[in-house]
Amino acid sequence: MLSLLFFSQGIYAQENTQVNDKNQRTTKLPADSDCVKANNANKVKTDDIGWMEKLHSTVSDSVFQSAVWFDNFFIDENSEQESPKTxxxxRLGWExxxxxxxxFDTRFRIKVKLPHLKDKVDLILSDDDDLDQSYLPLESVNAKPNNENDHFSAAVRITHSKSSNRRIESRIGISGGDIFVRAKHERRLNWSENHSFxxxxxxxxxxxxxxxxxxxMEYDYQIxxxxxxxxxxxxRGSNSFSGIRWKHGFYRLKQLQQNAASIMALxxxxxxxxxxxxxxxxxxxxxxYRxxxxxxxxxxxIEPFVEWPEEENYTTTPGLALRVEGYFSKGY
Known part of the structure; x- marks a missing residue:
């Protein structure tokens, strides 16, 4: 199946926990995987690189050193030092x-994999809506802008079970000043080379x-x-509101070039x-278009969009989102 990693995951509110089957095709797109190449910039002497590469190296090193410090608390005396992955x-945006x-929209997200906890524990820090259950995978334009001042969230994610088509995980942390716990079970089924559920x-x-x-629930068809x-x-339902909230999403994903892709959504x-x-x-x-x-x-x-909100009597509301994102990665 088409991987299109940069649309999944994590990109706005949803982290990419999609489990890829061995039948899925790997399509090279501007995704987190390209950060591996970007890590090579850290090996270049700072005297020979421009300010942008210096910025990339500084941010990557700062996050990495903080992860090493945190991971050291879990090292046994007889264990060898291992390197975490960060x-x-x-993201900066105008919508x-x-x-x-x-x-205006600004987001940051930091994820740390801790090797001394057998790579089953991740530390996730962000100010995005990863914990907002109202979002769908691939959703980009904010459904309801959050005007609260405190968006910060910190969570420890524990992976209890993981295979090619199944994942069970839980989280505990704090979001917007509220303590939470969450458990999630993901299961993927594939048949032929074109269908996935x-x-x-x-x-x-x-x-x-x-x-x-x-x-x-999600269905993919590979054209x-x-x-x-x-x-x-x-x-979804919750004690915090009456009734049941629902949401549909219909998407066509298209790779345009080696470093560009698009998605049309309703x-x-x-x-x-x-x-x-x-x-x-x-x-x-x-x-x-990314x-x-x-x-x-x-x-x-670049994302032009049109909304028809009920609160505006379904009046046609056009808009345009312009965003820039930087990815920083370092570790094993």
Whole structure:
């Protein structure tokens, strides 16, 4: 199947925990994997590189040294020193739309794999919406901008079981000043060379919001080596709101060049069994173009979109998102 890693995962709110089957094709795209090449910049003498490479080296080294310090707490006296792996992403964006031209978006995300905990424990620090259960994989434009001041989250992720088509994990941490725990089971089924289906149930508990649960289902159809159709659906409920929230996503993913790809998306979200019965909150139609330029670790996005929100009586609301992201990685 088409990997399109830079759209999955983690890219906005969702970390890429998709389990790839051996039948999946590997397509080279501007993704986190390209950070491996970018690491070679760290081997160049600082006297011979420009300010951008110095910045990349400084950020990568700073995150890596912090990870080494943290990992040292788990070393046995008779164990050999091992190197952790760190990845960091910093994103700046401007997402103006009709009646709201001042929508700016800044995100960071740091993930650390700790070898002395048998690579089953990750430390994740971010200010993105990775813990927001309202998001779908591949979703980019914010569903409902969060105006709270405290977005920071820190979590320890424990992988209990992992195979080519199955993953069980749990998290414990703090997000927006609220302590939480979450457990998730991901299962993927593949048949022939063109079809794939994923089911992902999860349960979570926040001290302030109470107990909640979510079910995500996703179907992929491989058109050819460079194109894929994807349909996903999520439904969730929680003590923090009445009714059941649902969301559909329809996508066409396309690799355009060696360092560029696009995604066309239609998303529909709403609520049922709540105070207002069945309601469609918003329709969103978008086209996202992503490419790598200037440096291998630097990525740009251009995404025109149109929204029809219920709160605006489904008035057509056009917008344009402009983003730049830097990836920083170091370790084994």
């Amino acid at each position: 990845t960091a992403r910093i 103006p739309k009709a009646r709201d031209l001042g929508e 994923k089911i992902e149930p999860s349960v979570y508990y926040f001290l302030d919001d109470g107990l909640g649960a979510k079910l995500l 050819d080596k460079t194109s894929q159709l994807r349909v996903n659906y999520s439904v 998303q529909v979200e709403g609520e049922r069994n709540g105070e207002n019965g069945f309601v469609i909150d918003k329709y969103t139609l978008s086209y996202r 490419f790598s330029a200037v440096k291998e670790w630097l990525f740009f996005e």
